[in-house]
Structure formats: C-alpha cells, structure tokens
Amino acid sequence: MINLSLNYKLVRKFIKNFIREEIxxxxxxxxxxxxxxxxxxxxxxxxxxxxxxxxxxxxxxMPYKTNSPDSLKDxxxxxxxxxxxxxxxxxSNVADAYFENIKGIHNLRRGNFLARIRMxxxxxxxxxxxxxxxxxxxxxxxxxGYSTWYGxxxxxxxxxxxxxxxxxxxxxxxxxxxxxxxxxxxxxxLWPGQNDEKELGASYKExxxxxxxxxxxxxxxxxxxxxxxxxxxxxxxxxxxxxxxYKRTFPPIAKFSPRTVGIxxxxxxxxxx
Amino acid sequence: MRIKIALAQINPILGDxxxxxxxxxxxxxxxxxxxxxxxxxxxxSLTGYSLLDLSMEVALxxxxxxxxxxxxxxxxxxxxxxxxxxxxxxxIYNSAMYLSQGAIKQIYRKIYLPTHGMFQExxxxxxxxxxxxxxxxxxxxSMLICRDFFHPSLLFLSYAGGAxxxxxxxxxxxxxxxxxxxxxxxTVEKAADTYANFLSAFIVFVNxxxxxxxxxxxxxxxxxxxxxxxxxxxxxxxEKLTFAEVETGDIYxxxxxxxxxxxxxxxxxKQNLERILEEQK
Numbered sequence: 001m002i003n004l005s006l007n008y009k010l011v012r013k014f015i016k017n018f019i020r021e022e023i024x025x026x027x028x029x030x031x032x033x034x035x036x037x038x039x040x041x042x043x044x045x046x047x048x049x050x051x052x053x054x055x056x057x058x059x060x061x062m063p064y065k066t067n068s069p070d071s072l073k074d075x076x077x078x079x080x081x082x083x084x085x086x087x088x089x090x091x092s093n094v095a096d097a098y099f100e101n102i103k104g105i106h107n108l109r110r111g112n113f114l115a116r117i118r119m120x121x122x123x124x125x126x127x128x129x130x131x132x133x134x135x136x137x138x139x140x141x142x143x144x145g146y147s148t149w150y151g152x153x154x155x156x157x158x159x160x161x162x163x164x165x166x167x168x169x170x171x172x173x174x175x176x177x178x179x180x181x182x183x184x185x186x187x188x189x190l191w192p193g194q195n196d197e198k199e200l201g202a203s204y205k206e207x208x209x210x211x212x213x214x215x216x217x218x219x220x221x222x223x224x225x226x227x228x229x230x231x232x233x234x235x236x237x238x239x240x241x242x243x244x245x246y247k248r249t250f251p252p253i254a255k256f257s258p259r260t261v262g263i264x265x266x267x268x269x270x271x272x273x
Numbered sequence: 274m275r276i277k278i279a280l281a282q283i284n285p286i287l288g289d290x291x292x293x294x295x296x297x298x299x300x301x302x303x304x305x306x307x308x309x310x311x312x313x314x315x316x317x318s319l320t321g322y323s324l325l326d327l328s329m330e331v332a333l334x335x336x337x338x339x340x341x342x343x344x345x346x347x348x349x350x351x352x353x354x355x356x357x358x359x360x361x362x363x364x365i366y367n368s369a370m371y372l373s374q375g376a377i378k379q380i381y382r383k384i385y386l387p388t389h390g391m392f393q394e395x396x397x398x399x400x401x402x403x404x405x406x407x408x409x410x411x412x413x414x415s416m417l418i419c420r421d422f423f424h425p426s427l428l429f430l431s432y433a434g435g436a437x438x439x440x441x442x443x444x445x446x447x448x449x450x451x452x453x454x455x456x457x458x459x460t461v462e463k464a465a466d467t468y469a470n471f472l473s474a475f476i477v478f479v480n481x482x483x484x485x486x487x488x489x490x491x492x493x494x495x496x497x498x499x500x501x502x503x504x505x506x507x508x509x510x511x512e513k514l515t516f517a518e519v520e521t522g523d524i525y526x527x528x529x530x531x532x533x534x535x536x537x538x539x540x541x542x543k544q545n546l547e548r549i550l551e552e553q554k
Contacts, residue, residue, distance in 0.1 A: 003451075005451070006450050006451050007450050007451060007452060007453065010450055010455070011450050013510060014447065014450065014489055014510065017484065017489065017510055018484050018487075018489055021284075021483060021484040022484055022487075025286070025287070025484070265326065266325040266326045267325060267326050267327060268287060268288070268323045268324065268325055268327065268485065268486050269486045269487075270287050270323070270484075270485050270486050271287050271288045271327060273288075
C-alpha cells in the first residue's frame with residue numbers, strides 16, 4: 001500500500017562511504033563478514049568488498065550440521081563471484097559438545113546458542129585478521145528484535161541497519177547479488193525448515209509497511225489500522241517492538257557517581273586519541 | 274565586481290583540531306593560488322560535529338595562538354570557518370569566525386541549536402544572541418550556522434542589515450533517499466532559491482561531508498545568485514574545493530528589477546512584532 005523503494009544507486013554509494021569511513025576512522029582497514037548464503041549477509045559482503053576491496057575482506061561461513069546444504073552452496077556462489085578470500089568453520093562439533101549433555105533443549109535455545117557460537121568464531125577471526133566484524137542486521141529485524149542478542153547482533157557496524165527487509169531486496173538487486181539468493185524464502189536457518197515470515201506471523205511486505213508507518217511516520221496503532229492494515233499484524237509489530245527494546249539499548253547502570261558510562265560520560269564512538 | 278568564492282567542502286576528523294588545522298591551511302593555500310577573494314568552510318570545520326563531551330576539550334578562545342597560521346593566511350584571502358568558541362564568560366559556543374587582513378572581522382555564535390531527534394546541541398553549547406552584518410571589500414556579509422538557515426526570521430535580519438552575501442556554514446546529515454536527490458538536499462536548495470530571490474542576496478551554502486557515529490553529512494555546497502543561477506556546486510558525498518565565480522553587480526540588477534528591499538518597511542515590521550508579542554503575553 002505504501003512504496004518503500006529507494007534510490008538504490010545513491011543508497012549504495014552512501015553505504016559504501018559509510019563502511020569505508022567508519023572502519024578507517026576506527027583505525028582498521030579490514031573486515032570480516034559472517035556469510036550464511038542469505039540475502040542480508042550476501043548484500044553486506046558485496047557492499048564491504050565495494051568499500052574496502054576484496055583483499056581486505058574475509059567471508060566466514062559457519063555451517064551447523066542441520067543447516068540446509070543450499071545455504072553453503074549459495075554462500076560459495078557469492079565468494080566466487082566476488083573473488084573474496086573465505087574460510088569455512090564448521091561449528092557442529094563445538095555446538096554438539098554442549099548440546100549432548102542437555103535434555104529437551106528447544107529450538108530457540110539451540111538457535112540462540114548457535115548464533116552466539118558464530119559470534120565467538122567471528123570475533124576470533126576478526127582478531128586473527130586484524131579487522132572488524134561487519135554486522136548484517138537490517139532495520140526490520142532490529143525493530144522486531146528478530147535476532148539473537150550478543151549473537152548475530154554483535155558487530156562493530158551495521159551497514160544495512162536502516163534498510164527494511166524489502167529494501168534489502170531492492171539494494172541486493174542493484175548491487176548484483178545473485179537472483180537466486182534475492183528470491184529465496186527468508187530464513188534464519190537456525191533449525192531445519194525455519195521460515196521468517198511464518199515465524200513472525202506476517203510477510204515482510206506487511207511488516208515493513210507497518211513498521212514504516214509507526215517508526216518513520218509516527219502513526220498511532222489506530223491510525224495504522226484505519227489505513228486498512230490487519231489489527232493482528234499491527235499488534236505483532238507493536239508487541240515485538242516493545243518486548244525487545246532491551247536489545248537496542250545499552251544495559252542500565254545504577255548511577256551514583258558524577259559521570260556514568262552511557263548516561264553522562266558521553267564521548268562519540270568515532271573519536272580516537 | 275567579479276569575484277571568486279572558494280567553497281571548502283571538507284571532511285574534518287572528529288576531535289582532532291591539529292589535523293583539521295592542517296587541512297584548513299592546505300585548502301586556504303589552494304584557494305589563494307586560485308585568487309579567490311574568500312574561502313568558506315562548514316560549521317565546526319575545525320573540530321567535527323558529533324563532539325558531545327569533547328566539546329569542552331576542543332574549545333578555543335578566538336585569540337588563541339593556535340590560530341596564528343590561519344590568521345596569517347587571511348592577509349591574502351578572507352576566511353570563514355567553524356570552531357568551538359571558549360567565551361570570556363566561560364561558556365562554549367558553536368561559532369563561526371570571519372578573518373580578513375590578518376585579524377578577526379566577526380565572530381558569530383549559532384543561535385538555533387537543534388536539540389531533538391539526532392541532535393543534542395543545547396546540551397553542550399550556549400546560545401548565540403545576535404545576527405551581524407559586516408562590510409568586506411566585496412560587499413556586506415552575514416554569517417549563519419546550519420539550523421539558523423532554516424529560520425527565515427534570521428535571514429530576514431541579515432536582509433534588514435543590508436546583507437549582499439549570506440553564508441550558511443553547515444553540518445547537515447543526509448536523510449531521505451527515495452528521490453533523485455537526498456530529501457535534505459532538496460530542502461536546502463528550495464530554501465536557497467527562495468531566499469536568494471526574495472532577499473536579493475547571494476546565498477553561500479557550505480556543508481561538510483563524511484561520517485561520524487553513523488551520521489553521513491551530504492555536502493552539496495553551492496552559491497545561489499540573486500538571479501537564481503547556481504555556481505560552484507560541489508556535488509554530494511565527496512570532499513572537494515570548488516569555486517563560484519560570481520558577479521556582485523547581479524545584486525544591483527536584481528534590486529532594480531524586483532525592488533523588494535526598497536519597498537520594505539522595517540519599522541512597520543518592528544511595531545507589528547512588538548504588538549504581536551505584547552498580545553501573546
């Protein structure tokens with residue numbers, strides 16, 4: 001019902017500059033990207049290579065035994081296309097060493113644990129390669145809290161953090177991410193058969209429009225419903241945003257000193273002495 | 274008079290006044306070589322924008338010896354740049370300094386300090402109180418800083434003071450990427466067209482580029498003539514020194530063809546404003 005499409009040529013240039021400057025101004029020139037074979041991480045890899053050159057980027061694939069084999073194939077397609085050095089770190093043994101002693105562990109616990117193992121691997125690889133971890137979270141998942149706190153959310157910068165999922169598809173087409181990857185059903189692939197839209201309860205198109213109306217246009221719940229959006233979907237969006245606000249803020253500190261981290265010790269991120 | 278205005282669309286390093294001073298000197302020397310009459314830098318060009326608690330650490334008194342080399346070069350070219358001013362009142366201000374003939378001609382303190390959404394300037398800076406218009410050897414100049422430019426009331430004061438050139442030293446972050454141009458760029462260009470037309474003055478808009486803590490300043494610097502011709506457009510997103518060659522006689526032509534200034538009745542405005550404010554009490 002509303003058009004969220006962007007001037008993707010300009011967005012591409014803007015994000016390319018962002019990646020380059022944010023990394024250089026923090027004293028680095030190289031980056032690692034965790035590549036799943038999905039559209040978000042593929043797009044981020046394209047943009048990062050665009051910004052830093054393929055020699056300064058490493059793609060890290062971290063499959064688990066239950067992941068769809070197509071994911072790794074798609075990831076290979078991307079690294080071949082970009083001629084970017086890569087490494088495959090199978091996390092099955094590490095994860096299973098923990099899982100095997102736990103009875104009745106459910107999908108969400110498993111999924112979160114896998115995301116946090118990947119985070120640990122990625123930050124280790126970043127140190128090995130003297131580089132930063134480029135995050136792959138998009139605006140839809142950041143707002144819906146549809147990601148693992150200190151897992152896939154852990155990164156030094158979020159180049160696509162202001163793009164809704166439907167805009168990620170638009171930019172992915174613009175930069176030349178293989179069509180097969182852009183078109184496949186979105187899945188966090190944390191357990192077999194996981195499907196984002198099924199799990200969230202609505203399509204990204206619907207979710208993104210409601211998010212845009214509420215977040216960017218400051219429409220109220222009732223105003224959005226009166227525009228013809230299903231009450232149940234608007235409800236999902238509002239519930240998710242407020243339930244997951246903790247993931248988007250610095251944890252509270254019991255303040256009693258004159259200057260407290262995060263409250264009134266306020267130095268910019270990009271300042272280096 | 275035909276003059277060249279240098280627009281220094283730079284990308285300052287956040288908090289590093291020494292490296293930024295080097296960049297200022299380099300750009301000024303290039304502008305001197307090109308025989309520009311004046312060079313204009315963006316808001317807070319010496320310090321960067323997203324300073325937060327750094328603000329007090331990078332603040333300088335206008336007569337600090339730190340500025341000596343810049344003062345020296347102003348014997349060859351007029352220079353307008355942005356810095357954090359340590360006032361004699363021990364308050365810090367988001368200020369612009371205009372140098373000419375090796376001396377300070379004017380210091381302007383930003384009046385409207387945006388404090389909403391991504392902006393938090395009033396947390397760190399004192400508020401300026403005065404708009405100035407001053408003489409240079411190419412005409413009367415008035416300086417404003419960034420958000421000030423979106424308050425027509427301030428440009429009206431420059432107009433009342435007889436400004437031929439209104440400088441807007443800016444740090445505008447990009448937003449709005451759905452159209453051909455960033456939304457903010459369109460907003461600025463429309464405003465500049467309107468101001469240049471109705472105030473019959475040159476608008477000199479200089480915006481920085483580069484990223485700080487995620488904010489991406491878009492650049493897009495230019496000079497708009499009262500005849501509505503755009504000069505010296507610097508493009509967006511890249512650091513650049515451009516030159517706008519303008520004919521100051523355009524102001525004279527415009528004020529004959531469209532004599533708004535001649536018609537203007539400033540005392541009537543003053544009386545009405547006083548009455549309106551009185552009625553609001």
